[in-house]
Amino acid sequence: MSIELQESTVSEVVSLVKDDWTRITVNIEIDGVDGELVVSPDVSVFKSKEEQQISLGIDAVDCFEELRESMSQEGEAWKICDLEILNSGKYTYSFSYEEPPRLTKLKNS
Numbered sequence: 001m002s003i004e005l006q007e008s009t010v011s012e013v014v015s016l017v018k019d020d021w022t023r024i025t026v027n028i029e030i031d032g033v034d035g036e037l038v039v040s041p042d043v044s045v046f047k048s049k050e051e052q053q054i055s056l057g058i059d060a061v062d063c064f065e066e067l068r069e070s071m072s073q074e075g076e077a078w079k080i081c082d083l084e085i086l087n088s089g090k091y092t093y094s095f096s097y098e099e100p101p102r103l104t105k106l107k108n109s
Contacts, residue, residue: 002067002070005063005066005067005070006067006091006093008063009060009063009064009067009083010083010085010091012057012059012060012063013026013043013056013060013083013085014085016043016054016055016056016057016060017045017054019047020047020087021045021046021047021087022046022047022048022086022087023045023046023084023085023086023087024043024044024045024046024083024084024085025043025044025046025082025083025084025085026041026042026043026056026081026082026083026084026085027041027042027043027080027081027082028040028041028042028056028061028064028080028081028083029041029079029080029100029101029102029103030064030065030068030077030078030079030081030100031079031099031100031103033103037065038103039061039064039065040100040102040103041055041056041060041061041064042102043055043056064081067081068081071095076097078095078096078097079096079097079098079099079100079103080095080096080098080100081093081094081095081096082094082095082096
């Protein structure tokens with residue numbers, strides 16, 4: 001896994017937030033639905049005790065897709081990524097290969 005890709009993804013997400021913030025959380029689901037790759041991001045920005053939802057820009061989505069592709073092994077890629085970014089500059093990623101809940105609803109409809 002490329003540290004550079006992780007860092008560029010973090011930078012891209014942080015660039016979307018204009019005001020002071022304490023923490024950003026991203027939960028992004030990426031999976032195939034009806035033969036097409038579908039992305040469902042959920043992004044929260046925390047400012048003091050306030051939480052605000054924002055949209056991921058296309059460049060940030062591209063970064064997540066590139067990160068997913070670079071981590072793919074033997075055709076198996078993660079389907080859920082959770083990213084937490086603190087304003088101190090620290091960040092943590094976690095990945096899951098489980099069925100993504102939001103996208104599973106699309107598959108079953």
